[in-house]
Amino acid sequence: MNTRNGVPSKMGIDMPFLSGNKGAINWTIGKLINIVLLLFVLVLVIYGMTTGGLNPLLEQVSGKFDEVLIMLNVKDDVAFQGCYLERISNLGGGNDFLKQIGMEGKDATFSVCRNARCNISIGGFGDYMTLDGKFYKKYGEEWIEYSSVFLWDVDFVKLRKEIYNAGVEILKKEGVQDIYEKGFTKQFVLYGDGSGPFDKPTQAIWANGVWRVSVDGEDFEVIRDDGDAIDKFVSGVSDAWDDKVYWKESPLMKPGETYIPGVDHGKGISGLISDMGDVDEIDLPNDADSLKWAFSLAKERLMKGSEISDDEFKKLQDAAVGMVNVGGRDFSIAVEKTDGFPIISFSSGKDRYGLKHSGEMKALSSIKFYIGGKMSDVRLESYPISLVWWDGAEWVDGGNEDYYRLPDNYFNEAYSGTLIKKFIESKCR
Numbered sequence: 001m002n003t004r005n006g007v008p009s010k011m012g013i014d015m016p017f018l019s020g021n022k023g024a025i026n027w028t029i030g031k032l033i034n035i036v037l038l039l040f041v042l043v044l045v046i047y048g049m050t051t052g053g054l055n056p057l058l059e060q061v062s063g064k065f066d067e068v069l070i071m072l073n074v075k076d077d078v079a080f081q082g083c084y085l086e087r088i089s090n091l092g093g094g095n096d097f098l099k100q101i102g103m104e105g106k107d108a109t110f111s112v113c114r115n116a117r118c119n120i121s122i123g124g125f126g127d128y129m130t131l132d133g134k135f136y137k138k139y140g141e142e143w144i145e146y147s148s149v150f151l152w153d154v155d156f157v158k159l160r161k162e163i164y165n166a167g168v169e170i171l172k173k174e175g176v177q178d179i180y181e182k183g184f185t186k187q188f189v190l191y192g193d194g195s196g197p198f199d200k201p202t203q204a205i206w207a208n209g210v211w212r213v214s215v216d217g218e219d220f221e222v223i224r225d226d227g228d229a230i231d232k233f234v235s236g237v238s239d240a241w242d243d244k245v246y247w248k249e250s251p252l253m254k255p256g257e258t259y260i261p262g263v264d265h266g267k268g269i270s271g272l273i274s275d276m277g278d279v280d281e282i283d284l285p286n287d288a289d290s291l292k293w294a295f296s297l298a299k300e301r302l303m304k305g306s307e308i309s310d311d312e313f314k315k316l317q318d319a320a321v322g323m324v325n326v327g328g329r330d331f332s333i334a335v336e337k338t339d340g341f342p343i344i345s346f347s348s349g350k351d352r353y354g355l356k357h358s359g360e361m362k363a364l365s366s367i368k369f370y371i372g373g374k375m376s377d378v379r380l381e382s383y384p385i386s387l388v389w390w391d392g393a394e395w396v397d398g399g400n401e402d403y404y405r406l407p408d409n410y411f412n413e414a415y416s417g418t419l420i421k422k423f424i425e426s427k428c429r
Contacts, residue, residue, distance in 0.1 A: 082113055082114040082115065083111050083112065083113040083114075083117075084111060084112050084113075085109055085110075085111045086109065086110055086111075087108065087109055087110075088108040088109060088110050088120070088122075089108070091110060091427065093423075093426075094108075094110075097419065097423045098122075100419050101122075101125070101416045101419055101420065102416075103122050103124075103125055106122060106123055106124065106125070107122075107123040108120070108121065108122040108123065108125075109121050110424075110427060112427065112428050115131075116131060116132065117129060117130070117131045118130050118131075118424050118427065118428035120420055120423070120424055125416075126138065128146070128417075128420050128421070128424065129143060129424075130421070130424050130425065130428060135147075135149070135421050135424075137370070137417070139370060144370060144375070145375075146370075146417060146421075147367065147368050147375060148367060148368065148369050148370070148375075148410075148413055148414045148417045149367075149414060149417045149418040149421050150367075150403060150414055150415070150418045152400065152403070154415065154418045154419060154422070155327075157403050157404075157415070158327065158415060159326060159327045160353070160387055160398065160403065160404050161403065161404045161406075161411055162326045162327055163326055163331070163346050163353050163355075163387070164355065164385075164387055164404040164405070165408075166324050166326060166331075166333075166346065167344050167346075167355035167385060168381075168383050168385070170319055170320045170333075170344060171383060171385070173319045176315065176316055176319045177383075179308055179312045179315065179316055179342075180357055180383075180384045180385065181384060182306075182308070183306050183307075183308060183341060183357050183384065184207070184208055184306060184384070185207055185208050185209075185302045185303060185305065185306040186207070186249050186250060186251060186302050186305070187205055187206065187207040187249065187250045187251070188205070188206040188207070188247070188249055188295065188298055188299070188302065189203070189204075189205050189206075189247065189248050189249070189250055189265075189266065190203065190204040190205075190230075190233055190245065190246075190247050190269075191203055191245065191246045191247070191248075191265040191266065192233070192236060192237035192243030192244070192245050193243050193244045193245075193246075193265070194216070194217070194243060195241045195242065195243045195244060196239070196240060196241030196243075197241075199216055199239070199241060199243070200216045200217030201214075201216075201217060201243075202214065202215050202216055202217075202233060202236030202237050202243060203220075203233075204229055204230065204232070204233035205220075206226075206229070206295070206299070208306075208357075208358070209224070209303075210222060210223075210224055211223040211224070211226070211229035213229050213232045213233055215232060215233070215235065215236035216236055226292065226295060226296070226299070227292060230288060230291055230292050230295065231288065234282055234287075234288045234291070237281075237282055238281075238282050238283060242278065242281040242282070242283050243281070243282075244268070244280045244281065245268070245269040245280055245281065245282055246265035246266045246267060246268055246269060246280070247266050247267060247269055247272055248264070248265065248266025248267065249298070249302070268280035269281075269282065269291070272291070272294045273287060273290035273291050273294050274290065307341070308341065308342065313335070313337060313342060316335055316342050316344075317335045320333050320334070320335045320344050321333060321334075324346070326346070326348075329348045330348060331346040331347060331348045331353075332346070332347050332348070333345070333346060334347070338356065338395060341356060341357040342356075342357065343355065343356045343388070343395060344385075345390075352389065352390035353387065353388070353389050353390075353398070354387075354388045354389070354390065354395055355385040355386070355387060355388070356385060356386060356388050356395065357384060357385060358384055358385055358386035361380070361382060361384070361386070361401065361405070362380055362401055362402065362405070363379060363380065363382075364377040364378065364379060364380065365377055365378050365379075365380055365402045365405075365406060365410075366402050367402055367403075367406070367410075367414055369410055369413065369414075378406070378407070378410050379407075380401065380402070380405035380406060380407075381405045381406070381407060382405075386398070386401060387401070387404055
């Protein structure tokens with residue numbers, strides 16, 4: 001270490017303003033500019049940590065950053081490893097962030113490094129990191145790329161989940177959930193036998209207002225429009241070798257159960273559509289329209305058979321009354337009937353959400369969670385309802401059941417993970 005007039009000086013930079021010896025001043029314009037620039041870099045570093053966007057700054061001025069910390073005896077040139085560590089509570093928005101994830105007052109730190117790595121460590125909660133545009137969580141000694149996050153606005157997702165949970169609690173009341181469980185229709189099944197050397201069976205299965213269609217043995221596709229579903233089925237059975245087509249109505253099946261064709265495919269299609277072509281084949285231009293008409297009559301009958309009674313509707317109305325606080329807002333609860341089925345509605349000002357009877361629900365989430373040493377799907381809750389919202393004219397499917405059907409423990413994990421990822425990226429962009 002260099003000294004001058006008894007005053008320590010690092011990196012060969014004279015600092016006579018500390019010695020009181022005016023005669024020892026021997027600065028140059030270059031040294032003055034260097035000191036000013038170093039102080040300016042320090043201000044930028046502090047600003048970056050409190051407002052975000054520090055990462056590129058550290059990369060661009062890494063050498064000057066070292067010099068500032070060493071010059072001020074904050075770090076020495078041996079111990080300093082290129083990272084800056086700070087308590088989250090000292091950062092802009094840090095306390096609000098910790099409160100959101102339920103970790104207010106906990107020991108939590110944030111670090112940002114010149115190699116583009118940023119870390120959050122929260123005692124009792126976990127360690128998270130962003131590196132090269134990817135998000136990681138530490139399990140044991142291993143960093144795992146972490147995908148348990150929401151892609152939608154996190155506050156909106158939480159509101160929808162809480163409304164869904166409130167509706168489920170109503171259904172759990174004695175006798176009320178059974179009303180929905182009994183509301184499933186029988187199935188209407190179309191089957192093409194896969195005639196031809198390269199064909200496989202084509203199937204279309206309708207239940208509870210939704211079709212599942214598989215052409216030539218491919219994976220089933222969910223289709224909600226009756227005409228589109230029947231057209232897709234017809235395209236699979238009417239090709240170079242027309243399939244023999246059969247139809248039947250089978251017992252109701254609850255969501256998540258799998259239809260197994262078996263050996264009884266039902267009756268030939270000619271008896272249903274008054275076919276004038278080859279027996280039990282859909283081979284004439286008007287056969288598809290005839291099938292759509294025949295199904296519309298069957299659908300009306302099947303839907304009618306699954307409607308809830310007036311007494312059951314009254315029972316549900318008595319259970320779904322009053323107010324509920326969701327996301328800090330008061331929602332009034334009501335029950336109305338649409339297409340023969342009840343909708344439990346939640347209204348607050350102009351916002352209206354509802355839970356309607358649903359017979360088509362996903363079994364597994366598309367969001368993965370770390371289970372048994374790997375990122376895996378989880379089974380979604382299977383209550384026979386789906387979330388809808390009022391667009392001013394009608395009830396519209398809310399979509400993204402992957403989020404609100406998650407069991408609470410997995411939802412809370414994804415909710416916290418999303419907030420953590422968002423916070424890291426805001427400070428390290």
